[in-house]
Amino acid sequence: MRSTSLPSRRQDLADEWRAALAIARKELRVALRYPLNLANEVLQPLYQFLLPSLLLGATFAVGGHALGLASLVGTDDLAGFLFLGIVVGGMVGAAFWEIAFSFKREIDVGTLEPTWLTPTRPETFVIGRAISGIVIAGTTSLVLLGIGLAIFGASYSAGALAALPAIGLAAFSMLGIGYLIASAVLMLREPNFFVDATSFLFAMASGVAFPIAVLPIFIRPVAYLLPTTYALDLLRYHALGIRPLLEPWLEWLALLCLAILTLVLGRLVFRRTEHRMRIRGTLGQH
Amino acid sequence: MSSGEGRLVSLAGDLRAFGAAARKEWRLLRRYPSLFIGFLFWPIALPTAYVLQAQGYAGGSAAATSAFASRAGTGEIAGFLFLGWAAYMWISMILWGPGTALRTEQVRGSLEAIFITPASRLVVIFGPAVSQVVWALWMFAVVGVAMWLFFGVELGLAAVLRALAVILIAVPALYGLGALFAAVVLRFGEVHALVQSVRGVFTVFCGMTFPIIILPEWARGVALALPPTYLIGDLRRVLLTGASLADLLPDLAILFSIGVEICLLAVVAFRSTERHARRGGSLAQY
Numbered sequence: 001m002r003s004t005s006l007p008s009r010r011q012d013l014a015d016e017w018r019a020a021l022a023i024a025r026k027e028l029r030v031a032l033r034y035p036l037n038l039a040n041e042v043l044q045p046l047y048q049f050l051l052p053s054l055l056l057g058a059t060f061a062v063g064g065h066a067l068g069l070a071s072l073v074g075t076d077d078l079a080g081f082l083f084l085g086i087v088v089g090g091m092v093g094a095a096f097w098e099i100a101f102s103f104k105r106e107i108d109v110g111t112l113e114p115t116w117l118t119p120t121r122p123e124t125f126v127i128g129r130a131i132s133g134i135v136i137a138g139t140t141s142l143v144l145l146g147i148g149l150a151i152f153g154a155s156y157s158a159g160a161l162a163a164l165p166a167i168g169l170a171a172f173s174m175l176g177i178g179y180l181i182a183s184a185v186l187m188l189r190e191p192n193f194f195v196d197a198t199s200f201l202f203a204m205a206s207g208v209a210f211p212i213a214v215l216p217i218f219i220r221p222v223a224y225l226l227p228t229t230y231a232l233d234l235l236r237y238h239a240l241g242i243r244p245l246l247e248p249w250l251e252w253l254a255l256l257c258l259a260i261l262t263l264v265l266g267r268l269v270f271r272r273t274e275h276r277m278r279i280r281g282t283l284g285q286h
Numbered sequence: 287m288s289s290g291e292g293r294l295v296s297l298a299g300d301l302r303a304f305g306a307a308a309r310k311e312w313r314l315l316r317r318y319p320s321l322f323i324g325f326l327f328w329p330i331a332l333p334t335a336y337v338l339q340a341q342g343y344a345g346g347s348a349a350a351t352s353a354f355a356s357r358a359g360t361g362e363i364a365g366f367l368f369l370g371w372a373a374y375m376w377i378s379m380i381l382w383g384p385g386t387a388l389r390t391e392q393v394r395g396s397l398e399a400i401f402i403t404p405a406s407r408l409v410v411i412f413g414p415a416v417s418q419v420v421w422a423l424w425m426f427a428v429v430g431v432a433m434w435l436f437f438g439v440e441l442g443l444a445a446v447l448r449a450l451a452v453i454l455i456a457v458p459a460l461y462g463l464g465a466l467f468a469a470v471v472l473r474f475g476e477v478h479a480l481v482q483s484v485r486g487v488f489t490v491f492c493g494m495t496f497p498i499i500i501l502p503e504w505a506r507g508v509a510l511a512l513p514p515t516y517l518i519g520d521l522r523r524v525l526l527t528g529a530s531l532a533d534l535l536p537d538l539a540i541l542f543s544i545g546v547e548i549c550l551l552a553v554v555a556f557r558s559t560e561r562h563a564r565r566g567g568s569l570a571q572y
Contacts (some may be wrong), residue, residue, distance in 0.1 A: 036479055047486030053339060055496040056367075059357050060343035060350040068345030078343075193324045197331070204335050210342035 019120040023128025024135070027102075031136060041140045045086050046147070053082050053209060054152065073211045073236075074243040080155055083148030084239055085208040087167070088232040090137035090144075091174050092206065096199035098133030099126055099178030100185050104192075122274050123267060126182055130175045160239035163231075169255045170231030176262025177202075177227075183273035207232055212245060227258040296404075303405040307413025311387070312420070325421055329428045330436075333371040336495055337364045337437070358497045360526045364437035369525060370494040372429040373518045376422050377488060380460045381481055384411045385467035392471070401564075407556065411468050412461065441525055448524040448531055452517065455538050458545030459513035465552035473559040488514050513548070516541040 031038060057078040060068055070076035103125075106112040116122055148154035181198065185191040203209075205219065206228035215223055223229050230251040236242045244251060315321060340363045344351045355361035388411070391397040400410055430446075433439040441449075470480060488494070491505060492514040498506055509515045516537050523529035531538070 040479070040482065043486065044482070047490050051490045052336075052495040055490075055500060056336065056340060057343050058500050059496045060340070060354050062347075062349045062353050066343060066350075068343050068347040068350035070345070071347055072342060072345035190318065193321070193327075197324075197327055200331065200335075204338075209335055210339040214338045214341040 016121060016124045020124050020128040020131060023125055024131035027098075027129055027132035028135060031132070038136075041136065042143050042147075045089065045140075045144060049089070049209070050082055050086060050144075050148075054079060057082075069211070072213055075236075075240045077155060077240050079148050079152040080240050081236065081242075082209070083145055083152070083154050084156070084235050085232065086144055087141040087235065088170070088206055088228050089203045089208040090141045091134075091167075091170060091231075092199055092203045092208070092228060094130070094133030094137040095174035095178040096181055096195050096202070098136065099129045099175070100181035101191070101195050102129050103182050103185050104195075116274075123179070123270060126179055126270065127175070130171075130178055133178075134171055156239040157241065160235065163235040163238040166231045166234040166252070166255055169259045170227050172259040173227035173231075173255070173262045176259070176264070176266035179266030179270040180262070183269045186273055186277055202226065202228070205229070225258075227255055227262065230255045230258070296406075299404070300406045300409055303403075303409045304413050307409060311413075325424060326428060329372060329375060329425045330432045332375075333364075333368040333429070334432075334436070336367045336371065340367060357499055358522075360522065362439060362526050365433055365439040365526050366522060367495060368429050368433050368437075368439075369521050370518055372426055373514060373521060374489065374494045375425055377460060377514050377517075378485060379422060380464045381467055381484065384461075384464040385471040385481070387411075388468050388471045401560075407560070411465050411556070445525050445528065448529075449521055451531055452520045452524060452534070452538070455542050456513060456517040456545070458549050459541060460517075460545075462545055462548030462552045463513070466548065466555055469552065469555040469559045472556070472563050488512065491515070493518055513541055513544050516544075 057066055057069070060066065061078075066076040066078040069078055069081065073081070075081060103112065106115065115125065145154075145156070149156070181195065184194060188194055205215065205223045206226050207223065208228075212220060212223045212229065212233075224245075229245070233242075233245050234248065234251055234255070237244045237248060246254070340354070344354070344363070351361070351363075354363060358366055360366055388397065391400055430441055434441070467481065487508075491501070491509040492498070492512055493509065498509045498515060498519070501509060520529075520534050520537050520541075523534060524531070
């Protein structure tokens, strides 16, 4: 039984934190065992998204300049626009695939029930995977940004560092989203399409591939509800000097509120889902 | 029984086996209804994302839009991108199809049993892939309807028939590539990384999202050696610019001759790997 006195609760929290770090280390070790898959983390966004997008951009270029993009967002640095987009795209991928879908992988190999029988809280597994996901996505993003800078002529202002807290807040939000999607993964028996489709739509609605202004008017409100929209807009605002969607202070405020909201809501839904599945005995079914 | 009658009986048996293999795969597909949603979602969502991206690049600038039209040979941006991605998705199906079917049999432990049957190897390689022809037709239909419904791109019956002729001429090249991958599965077991790499090469060089005219000269040389380049370019020409089959004759001749060469190569590669696998007893190993 968990003790509720203050020192005991602190001890509990320290134990859970140690467990989260252990889970993150385990996930990172597994990832390091497959170096080709790790290389693919960099190569896949390059050939599946960045190169086709850059080449499409080159088709619209006038005298080597992205005039259309410049008139819409205020910068003609197409490479910078897309490579910064992939930073947030990587965060979305980490939340949907590394955090949420990893539960499906555990179900498939039959290890979900045994791990949930340990005294570690199920939420701690989510946090552990979020840490490893952020490490992998962060490293991949840095490599891709370097490629953008060195090969594709992207140029990021030093002011981009001012947007790092926005990325941090978005990471907290994505943890909350990870809880929500993990709940759905636990409920659905075949969640592959759900995760694939929702992560794609989430990234697109956040403006990873194009300015939010081109979204159909009935979808645009959805974009304004996503934390990643603001994180990416602030990142591009500080790094490339684009025109922001809203006043920057409003975007910071929205980001903060969404981080709190998604975390609280995500944890609540995840706990309820886990409780329901324990009662029904459907945790390991697939 | 004379040798002629024997051959006829054998051919009839192979045709029955072909039908049975296709029916089996179709039944398996029907057991997973979420796949149906995917076949409706991706042919619309993926090209739409690139159409929105193109709108971002155009940004209301007449100069940018006319730069696209002069390079692509058509101002029909949505049609250009939808056709490119439809071809990409069909190519993906064919590349994955035969190899994945063999790999699945290998993992299930039924590959050796299939190879012991007197059915032709063509049945083993292409029988399961036949069911995917239904999906390919479905996907092209979804793309056609989406182009018409959402972007007002109307395709005339004569142009559609010409497009079908282009697709038929591309069949030997693409199915030959699928058979080559099947040979690689027999030899090495896992081909995921290879398929991803080849898909990457096709995405970057074959003009899914851009006209190959914008590639540097060396890259254009690579593009012109790859069958999907001709398929995509010719589909766009017959459907968007009203080109006749006679206009495409040189392209179609190259596409067909590459197809014949790939098919011959695939036959040699498959026979050699099958012999190797039988002698080494590695048919069921994975």
